Amino acid sequence: MSAVKVKFDKYRFLELLSPVLGFLASIVVLMIIVVAVGESPVKALVAIYKFSLSSSAKIATIFSMSIPLFFAGIAVAFAFQAGVFNIGVEGQYFFGGLVGALAGIYFHLPPLIHIPVVVLFSMLGGALWALIPAILKVTKNVHEVISTIMFNSIALALVNYLVNDPLSGLGKGKSLEPQTAKIQSTALFHKINHVFSYIGWKIPDYVYLDYSLIVAIIMGFIVWFVLFRMRYGFEIRAVGTSLDVAGYAGMKVKNLQLAAFLISGALGGLIGLQEIFAIRGYYTYGIASGLGFDGIAIALIGKNSPLGVVFASILFAFLKQAGYGLQFYTAVPNSAIYVIKGLMILFIVVINEITAKYIRALRKKEAF
């Protein structure tokens, strides 16, 4: 029995190797870029360290930045688990964030109710924006990759229109960035930085560790519980592993994919929470973009598991900071980080295939 356990662990180790090796390989490429632009790798590493890791406040900043990335990763991962490729998280959070913000602006509720309400409305908005691509996928077989990409562009134009015109919170003649009216104080997300002082971690006021962190922890736990402790989650994962087998086993494949798609959209709707409810206090189409695409990489690196997504989102937050650090202290532009992100995904999936093949060969050998 114990021998079997050891072998199992060996495979598990090999499977976990690909994200680590992929990360290291992309750091090597980053260093090659650094040398190519005429900087020294040591200077670059020092720049990255100084900008992102050199104080506890900087480390707290990375955790703060990883909150929206976590939502993005878990949203994509949930859909992936059901074999759905949700590239539409981008549009889903732009729309979901607006719906959540509207609940924060126009509802008058006590804080204890208002905050869960804006969270639920953000999820509702995200799910709503996933609805049409989800229905088209299961009823008309329209591939979700193309439909969601189109819906991303539609969402950006739509929120641009809504914020500029019918929902504009600016008086005539104001030259500020177009934005909605202010969110009620009862719906604003406060910081919980002081909580960390109990464990001896002083986090300065400019770092945002706010209610969205609590939402992230709750959602991460729920997703883990649904996927790995409930029959429903088992069925979703079965669909993701093999449509045919799940179908033969009598599972309602289309319903499961539809549900996973909508849940993915709902989780995606939470990406904007921190920026809208904690940082800005209003909605604008100028909220940080591209997080939906980061979510794809994060889900892949985290192997679609909630815990993996936690680590991957922290890693991605670090990469973002690293990019700013390089831009700030060296001649390496921030865009190099996009190059690295793309390459990292490629490295990870390629190494993954190689190790998977190796594991298959090992298993075959052991079988004889």
Place this chain on the structure above:
Amino acid sequence: MGVSTLIFFLVKGLEISAPIAFAALGAVFSERSGVVNIALEGIMIVTSFTIVWASMAFHSIWMGLFFAIVAGALVALIHAVVTITFKVDQIVSGVAINIFAFGLARFLSQKVFGQETQTPTNPYLFPQVLGINSVALWLIPIALIAWFVLYRTVFGLRLRTVGENPEAGDTLGLNVYALRYAGVVISGALCGLSAATLFPSQWISGMTAGRGYIALAAMIFGRWDPIGAVLASLLFGYADTFRIMFETKIPIPGQFVQMFPYILAVVVLAGMVGKARAPAADGKPYEKGEG
């Protein structure tokens, strides 16, 4: 609308359709060989930067075109290596390449021109015919050549075979991997022509605006056929031309007008149900039998 406006609309529409149509033709080659290529968007980003950069470096738009085609083929080659040799999920690879390409063009623009989001204006341009970029007119012969290659040559037959039934192709002695590499690399090279017709006078970050994805929708609407894909691209191109020419005269908000091509793509795809079939092995990595 006067006759001159109508003629201008017809000619201009061809120019605006051309970038989508060349990419859609590329998509046909890639997918008929069995590889889904959503990296077209990223490839188009790289080629549209390259054509400006190389034109200015070599003082010739033709050199620009040459290097754009080479760059497109090279980026497509990454997709081919990752998906054909390493059998990675083709969509994942495409997404990664699109992120990579977005960063690469900005990085190069920053390093070469000192500006991350746009290049200076490129003074070397293609000759104009009928008031439009003459390369757009190449679309017609190139579409016909693509049709001929796909349906009337041995190479085309083989390419379609490995996209439909790679096992059978393998049994017949075809080199499945080499043919798929060819399909994907051709799709990248054709994105060089997309760059030539999109806006060779300047590169601006975000200028491709999803045309690579629209090209995929056009290819599906065109039923994986070169002529069909070009006709579908013309639909998108003329819709966009109409938008550009009459945007100010249409009494609806500009943002809704901007959404139009994307909504059109979704509607077109939704209306395709049961009317088209992808090549049987499209999107599926081929694993040579392991004895």
